[in-house]
Amino acid sequence: MRRLRVGLAGLGRIGRIHAQNLARRCPSAELVAITDADAAAAARVGAELDVPVVPDLDALLSTVDAVVIATPTATHAALVAAAAAAGKAVFCEKPVSLERSATVDTLAAVEKAGVPFQVGFHRRFDPDWAAATARIRAGELGEVYLFRTSLRDMRSPDPSYLSSSGGFFLDVTIHDLDTARWMVGEIVEVSATGAALSDPRFAELGDIDTALVTLRFASGALGVIDNSRSAGYGYECSTEVVGSAATVRIENPPPRHYRWLTPGSDARGIPRDFQERYPDAYAAELEAFARSVLAGEPPLVGGADALAAYDLAVACDRSWRMGRSVRLAD
Amino acid sequence: MRRLRVGLAGLGRIGRIHAQNLARRCPSAELVAITDADAAAAARVGAELDVPVVPDLDALLSTVDAVVIATPTATHAALVAAAAAAGKAVFCEKPVSLERSATVDTLAAVEKAGVPFQVGFHRRFDPDWAAATARIRAGELGEVYLFRTSLRDMRSPDPSYLSSSGGFFLDVTIHDLDTARWMVGEIVEVSATGAALSDPRFAELGDIDTALVTLRFASGALGVIDNSRSAGYGYECSTEVVGSAATVRIENPPPRHYRWLTPGSDARGIPRDFQERYPDAYAAELEAFARSVLAGEPPLVGGADALAAYDLAVACDRSWRMGRSVRLAD
Amino acid sequence: MRRLRVGLAGLGRIGRIHAQNLARRCPSAELVAITDADAAAAARVGAELDVPVVPDLDALLSTVDAVVIATPTATHAALVAAAAAAGKAVFCEKPVSLERSATVDTLAAVEKAGVPFQVGFHRRFDPDWAAATARIRAGELGEVYLFRTSLRDMRSPDPSYLSSSGGFFLDVTIHDLDTARWMVGEIVEVSATGAALSDPRFAELGDIDTALVTLRFASGALGVIDNSRSAGYGYECSTEVVGSAATVRIENPPPRHYRWLTPGSDARGIPRDFQERYPDAYAAELEAFARSVLAGEPPLVGGADALAAYDLAVACDRSWRMGRSVRLAD
Amino acid sequence: MRRLRVGLAGLGRIGRIHAQNLARRCPSAELVAITDADAAAAARVGAELDVPVVPDLDALLSTVDAVVIATPTATHAALVAAAAAAGKAVFCEKPVSLERSATVDTLAAVEKAGVPFQVGFHRRFDPDWAAATARIRAGELGEVYLFRTSLRDMRSPDPSYLSSSGGFFLDVTIHDLDTARWMVGEIVEVSATGAALSDPRFAELGDIDTALVTLRFASGALGVIDNSRSAGYGYECSTEVVGSAATVRIENPPPRHYRWLTPGSDARGIPRDFQERYPDAYAAELEAFARSVLAGEPPLVGGADALAAYDLAVACDRSWRMGRSVRLAD
8 A cells, every 4th residue: 555655844732643643543644754843842753653853844855745734824835835846745734824915825836836735624524524514515404504613612822822823713713614615615705703701811912712703605595603712611613504404413522422420410521622522533634635645636625725714714803803794805 | 171070198299299280280180179197287288289178088088089099008908999989080109009919909899899090100191201102002113122221219218218118129110010011011021130239228128229120021022120229310210112113212301401511521410309300290190090080081001000010010029039030920 | 379360362373372371380370261353263262271251352351460462463562551551460472562662652551550561581481491591690600701592493484474573583583682681681782694595585575584693792792693484404492601610501302302213313303393392481481470470579571671672683683784783772 | 663563364354344453543563464264355455455465374473473363263262372372462352262161271371371362352442431441440430339231233144144153142242241340340140031033043043132131240239231133223332330429321422423403303323333333442452452562561351351251151141041040150
């Protein structure tokens, strides 16, 4: 069985998840090198996974067929462009950039180089979401009337830590915007409301920790997204799509499938973060990336999807700031 | 709308439930008199419900069309016989008697008098159980393979208090034995195991607090009952019937239909006793009794059912004591 | 036990539900007379429930302590005013009127007469909602961050039939607006989106069948309501309130508590309409009305609540028509 | 990272599952060779997984550190003995043999050789079961009162095909007997009932397709197992353990975590076989085997467990045939 030779740049939280999945759970990929600006951290991961560490992206590019970019957002555009120029297939965490022009230029460079490109919208590859969406696309739901989704973190990071996140909508809501497009189709109008409720520092920084976004799809269907940085009880990622023939509810399953009964209480667990919620999706997105590259087929979620979700997130931000709905440019 | 004039004898826990239901929740019944050996208790209930109190059964019989007997078990047989002799319709809590001969004689007296008789197997009238059983009887389950039921109390009464209960199987299991007959059909063999686990006094009294009973139905199907006096987490009454075409699971619903989420825990409530579990069944059994009497139709669960469940409970007791299965007499 | 002598005007669908509950399930009320413009219909209900039929409101008022008004909306204001002038306690279905001035005038007449007044927001009396809300009000949820509710009908009535409903927001959303106020507090801003998706006649009539409303509460919390006239799968009424200390989810329980398993499918039922969803709430609101009148205490949901929900529904309608958020007047 | 060099013998259904897991999902193992009596089947699997095929066990043993034996039951004992004699760590599917003497002799040979030995009770390694059992063992359940478990297949294989299975209890119930011992402790008495309900050929072959087994644990706790070869609705593997401080229910989760709502029905999927029910347990048991061998620690479930479960299954068979309970020899 041929395996795609992959190099990984960036070993922060999501980077380490990718490293472990590439090393252990992606039969179509072989993790052949890793790199990180923090050499000691790279050495630790390399030793743990028995993978060579290289000093920088150039060294990485010289030895691989494909790169996975999980570095800080500010570096994405340059690394993607360099990898594309070197003719490598590219998997890049979202967003490509916080700037639209940089995003457009980077995706143009990818297209010009003719290399495969996938963006890190992992939910598309989760088995539950993929199965439900396949049924929607097969028409089993009939005409879609209403889309509703929740994405909530249990606890916020320190607000100051979020200064380089691009803001709430580009950091959090973007995942739901991609999911909405994927499951129901193009979005023509958004209207966003936000509030800073859990910590006064959000307001001081001009940021929010809770948001509601209503959507109007090109089909006429309506949608609503609710997001929170501090839901308190746990991590939540669940969706409902109401159609004329059926309705589907993708659940937020407990991390372990048992119930624990004590006097008067029948309780299940709740996932505490995206790792507990998505034990398989992160491995599945990289395995799918490797398979599509090996097969010479375009990745399932590429540059156009990255740009569309970016534009929607920016439109949400504008809607929130202006206090009115925003139509997407045609 | 004509209403059945009902008198109630016995105002212990279940008697007070019956009093409230007859006074407030049974449109086909009118509670016209109550009596209890404890005159003060009777006066309190009478005042609360605005119902006349009478000194004894004779006074009760002189003013009603039907009696509901909720006195201590030892008095059931005599009261049923007296009411039947007076030509009154009779509803009697289970069991009719702890003695088989007294049970048989009492039921014979009822039959001779030609009065309607219903025994207090409330589960048959609970809307959930009734709906599920109707579907089984309509053949929607196909051929029944397996019956499984749990009846568990949250906490045991003091073991010494149970001395007049007739023992675990006549006190607790009898309800499940009736349910099994009702849902699946006649039982030809039982095998019972028991243990005293929650309190050493059960063993000292030669009693048990936990039991397993396996059943063989005349149809060939198998069944199993588990019972406990101290399940700890709450009251449980739930059943599963596995059939060739479908399987039904009657749930133990929470007392209130909401979930309460706290960090890492998604919890529903659990009923704490039979009142919380069966908010409607006790009213429904009395309403059904009144309706059948008014309509001149036989009650849905009568003397033959009371005797059959008694015999099965006694067979369980024998099986447990002898350590082997017991076949029911033909 | 003293009972409130109640008369009922209006025997349409909800009126017949009220009649049955008053006759059979409200121990603190006595249904002493009914009336309806359709004399034959009134005669049928009267015979079924053994309740006297009177020809009109005047006859009704002459014999009762309190009236329940369930006539067509256009008649509410006049009937409420007449009953108040006669010194009777009044329970009136929502809305009091489709016109604000008539609503205000009617409530002023009630206040002037000094009679108790309750409006038909039944959800406040449902045991599940009441229990959950009591816990929120007791502070168990901490600070509320997010309110989310769904109210959906299974199938729409014929669009033309809705011409006198006052529009989607006054007919449907008003219940959720009252619930939001009750559970979380005053609402200062609404933003509504709507669409006509299930039937082209909604659009032809300038109406909608699907709506999303986002709310901003005085506390700063956010809220979202989704409503549909044709969810297809069933009737839905469920709510989630996310707080800093806990989150509560009020479920849409199945009409019967069993699951039915067939090859590959584990299914529960779904209520088909508000009667299946709320077996107890309609009786409970009338029992609570009777009790509060008898006790001389103000009803739990009165004129100010009716007007506040009316104003919010009208604000939703304006928001939808203008395509922007609407702040409530101070 | 060091990996255990593993060879696999037997490429039937469970063998192919093991092959895929060893090749792709066990980071501590490396699948270096496979063999099967059907050379063409072995060639197909070898090509698919890019693993060398060898002609027989001898060839396998010459190149590996450990073997996984998934051949037909009749061959287990000899292969285990040969592997042990060659000094290889051994993982063997259950049962070691249908004969007690062969089982004992084989396990003695393993012990004499001093090689690690693990038997294929996969449930012990499933994340849900392992987590729940860890909490029981930590004492969080208090004293155990009752153990209840269901293991049911959706559809039976052809009865004739089961002739070499060793009978129902050795083929099916043995898994639950191991689970009971693992979760609650040693079993001192069993009582089994059985029936042939789904297909007359079971009775003709002197076999059964449905069984109930009650257990008495050394601790005094009671247990019950229900098993079926043709539950119809799906594959079921779920357990409840009732304790004095808490009760745990290990669920039978749906294969995909979404609900599908159609008019009046809210449905989740049901697993159809053990592969759908246990997506992780089979990989986890081999990964644990590899890790324990590499670490020089004894496997978590070894020869003594295999023999204990065998003896219990045989006792169930005797109990069923004799119609009475059977005490386990001390």
